Amino acid sequence: MKNRDTFSSKIGIVAASAGSAIGLGNIWKFPYMAGKNGGSAFIIIYLIAIILMGYPLVYTEFAMGRRAKTNAVDTFGIIGNKKTWNIVGFIAVLTVFLISTFYMMITGWVIYYFYHSLTGTLYNLSSATDSVMHFKAIFSHMSSSMSIPLIFSMIAIYMTALINSMGIKEGVEKYSKIMMPVLFVLFIFLIGYSATLPGFSKSMHFLFRPDFRLVTPQVIIGAIGQAFFSLSLGMGALITYGSYIAKTENIRQIARQVTLADTIIALFSGLLIFPAVFTYNLEPTAGPSLIFISLPQVFLKMPGGRWFSLLFFLLVIVAAITSMVSMLEILITYVIEKRNWSRKTSTWMVVIATTLGGAVNIAGEGPLSYITVGGRTIFSWLDYLTNNITIPLVAVLTAIIAGWVWQTTRLNKELEIGAASSTKLDHYFNLLLKWVIPPVIVILMIALLLGAES
Known part of the structure; x- marks a missing residue:
């Protein structure tokens, strides 16, 4: 692609990449996964998985993207x-489309x-x-309809598309730098309120x-799976964003900040x-x-609960939109570089296909x-x-290709561009990439396919 766009600052890269990772997987899925799997024991395993498996894959995907400077497939x-390895990228892009x-x-x-x-x-x-029957009836009425969720889903996808259509600097980066601080401020405010509750x-x-x-094989499986889901790994998102990172940036540092x-x-x-759950015995x-x-x-029950509700759902919308921006960007970049269409045309083609799905x-x-x-x-x-x-x-194929085909020596060379030489700790993470993660x-x-549910 001629005159390929790039992020203009490290803050923009971190904001956009963190926005990709921070979404419904954190706010919607993480709490119920923690609740389902015993709370703190699950969280500790989740944190270990983030550090030992998530972080190495985050910097690997960034490095692959910056080295190739193209879409996630190629x-x-x-x-x-x-x-032949493009089939892995194709599976990633197809996965993103299905998720979107x-x-x-x-x-x-x-x-x-x-x-x-x-x-x-x-x-x-x-x-x-x-009240229980009331809220069940509202959800049932909404989800059983065709027109209601379609209208609101189209609002979501078109809000996202407007950001993507403006490009990396003026769209993805600019609005990520606005939305991520808003997200953090909303979180701090709402947590401050939650801290006053008896529970x-x-x-x-x-x-x-x-x-x-409380730790069982299912808890371990669930924690590792949640770590991957929440970081947007295995979907080509970080590879795509990596392709827009300048050679002057320190990828390992960016990966640490995003993680x-x-x-x-x-x-x-x-x-x-x-x-709130424990205060009201849910x-x-x-x-x-x-x-x-x-x-x-x-x-409904808590003092000021309706204002809390309004801000809570606003927070979830902001988190969801930042993730949807990255999903659409993967697809848009692929279409631009394969069809040689303009960004606006590619954006709306992707939007039409996603809306139909x-x-x-x-x-x-x-x-x-x-x-x-x-x-x-x-x-x-x-x-x-x-x-x-x-x-x-x-x-797993990303780890194998990066660690064994590309090899960690070449990976290190890419990671050292814009940064200091690799340390012993960096080599340790590379060993995890080759020998532990796959x-x-x-x-x-195998455990999931045999029926151990995460």
């Missing part, structure tokens, strides 16, 4: 010195809840109405006092949500329905929900396929 062929089709649907749900929090209709129930001390115990008797920001937000999510294992059915019950998911959750295969809807199957098969598959991911995949 990067693998260039790094592996053989076009249901990610836009969930983001649409959040926008719907934000809108009804803003108007007050979300909490418009009589004193005689059972805050109990939530601290749940989150930070581990009981390792740290993602981890902080995941922990923030627990500090935000669990005090189950921390409530699952995906936590933010759509359980938390609105809390917002999103409509299929919405129909599968709504009017066509009776059509299932093996008890799963279209959304459930896509979620299972991407999280349990394609993401870990791309992650077999662990393979074991994870």
